[in-house]
Amino acid sequence: MGRSLKYEIPGDDPRVSPDEIxxxxxxxxxxxxxxxxxxxxxxxxxxxAGIAGMATLxxxxxxxxxxxxxxxxxxxxxxxxxxxxEIGFGRGEFLLALAEAAPDTDFVGIEVSWKxxxxxxxxxxxxxxxxxxxxxxxxxxxxxxxxAPGSLSALWVNFSDPWPKLRHAExxxxxxxxxxxxxxxxxxxxxxxxxxxxVPYAQQIDEVxxxxxxxxxxxxxxxFLPEVPGRMRTGYEAQxxxxxxxxxxxxxxxxxxPARGGEGMR
Numbered sequence: 001m002g003r004s005l006k007y008e009i010p011g012d013d014p015r016v017s018p019d020e021i022x023x024x025x026x027x028x029x030x031x032x033x034x035x036x037x038x039x040x041x042x043x044x045x046x047x048x049a050g051i052a053g054m055a056t057l058x059x060x061x062x063x064x065x066x067x068x069x070x071x072x073x074x075x076x077x078x079x080x081x082x083x084x085x086e087i088g089f090g091r092g093e094f095l096l097a098l099a100e101a102a103p104d105t106d107f108v109g110i111e112v113s114w115k116x117x118x119x120x121x122x123x124x125x126x127x128x129x130x131x132x133x134x135x136x137x138x139x140x141x142x143x144x145x146x147x148a149p150g151s152l153s154a155l156w157v158n159f160s161d162p163w164p165k166l167r168h169a170e171x172x173x174x175x176x177x178x179x180x181x182x183x184x185x186x187x188x189x190x191x192x193x194x195x196x197x198x199v200p201y202a203q204q205i206d207e208v209x210x211x212x213x214x215x216x217x218x219x220x221x222x223x224f225l226p227e228v229p230g231r232m233r234t235g236y237e238a239q240x241x242x243x244x245x246x247x248x249x250x251x252x253x254x255x256x257x258p259a260r261g262g263e264g265m266r
Contacts, residue, residue: 081104081105081106082102082104082105082106082153082154083105083106083107083108083151083152083153084098084105084106084107084108084152084153084154084155084156085107085108085109085110085142085147085152085154085155085156085185086098086107086108086109086110086155086156086157086158087110087139087142087155087156087157087160088110088111088112088139088157088158088159088160088173089109089110089111089116089120090111090116090158090159090234090235090236091116091234091235091236092109092116092119092120092123092124093232093234093235094156094158094232094234095107095109095120096123096124096127096129096132097232098156098232099124099127099129099131099132100127100129102131103130103131104131105131105153106131106133107131107132107133108132108133108134108135109132109133109134109135110134110135110136110137110138110139110142111134111136112136112137112138113136114136117134117135117136120134121134139157139160139173139178140173140177140178140181143178143181143182143184143185144181147185148185149184149185150184150186150187150188150190150254151185151187152185152186152187152190153186153187153190154186154190154191154192154193155182155185155186155190155191155192155193156193157173157174157192157193157194157195158193158195158234158236158237159195159196159197159234159236159237159240160172160173160174160194160196161173162196162197162198162200162201163201164198164200164201169204172201172204174194174201174204174205174208174209175204175208176208176211176212178208179208179209179211179214179215180212180214182212182215182252183212183213183214183215183254184214186215186253186254187254188254188255188256188257189253189254189256190253190254191218191251191252191253191254192209192215192250192251192252192253193249193250193251194209194249194250194251194252195237195247195248195249195250196247197237197240197245197246197248199246199248202224202246202248205224205248205250206223206224206250209250209252210223212252214254215252215253215254215255216252216253216255217250217251217252218251218252218253219250219251223250224248224249224250225248225249225251226246226247226248226249227247227249228249231249
């Protein structure tokens with residue numbers, strides 16, 4: 001049963017209405033997915049999957065399986081839009097910065113927490129970003145079920161939970177099954193970016209990604225970089241730096257076929 005959006009989105013301003021968000025100009029991709037599913041685009045009452053700018057994994061699959069991803073009102077010769085995914089957007093500042101800097105690219109953010117996703121929906125609405133889509137779920141499941149092969153220009157994983165206890169190691173996001181799915185989802189030249197402050201997890205990331213035949217280390221011969229010039233810093237990253245934690249930045253790309261070209265190493 002749907003509830004008023006002011007109860008769905010925690011925060012200091014409960015007066016944001018569904019109509020206000022739906023009319024803010026963002027959510028173009030989401031609106032198209034909802035229209036195809038026959039669901040309402042507006043209303044005083046919405047359920048969680050019905051909030052403008054958010055979609056279920058099923059709707060995500062419908063979107064990403066169509067490689068053109070262009071505005072239906074755009075000229076016929078408009079090139080395909082790039083699609084970028086961030087798994088675990090947390091407070092959202094990194095995803096917002098990416099979307100603001102590249103208005104011609106579509107961005108998808110996925111979180112396991114409804115609370116974080118709903119707070120992020122408010123931030124996206126207030127920033128009037130038409131190129132951001134949010135969904136709730138697990139990263140590996142999303143890559144498997146919602147993204148067509150070769151659909152992603154970039155995939156970002158920033159400081160995912162390292163699950164430091166040995167008995168919890170299987171819960172870590174970056175493992176062989178994830179690496180294989182990432183390689184499948186990336187377009188030729190598309191890049192997987194991973195950051196962590198946890199040394200044992202960094203060792204696992206290095207072993208897993210270097211063993212994946214569908215990915216090429218962009219920082220070779222180095223396994224990772226301790227600093228990436230010009231990289232936008234998240235709040236968590238600033239905290240880890242203040243605590244002098246060792247940072248590890250990995251970048252692995254899907255190989256480019258010279259005869260066919262690709263996204264390029266960006």
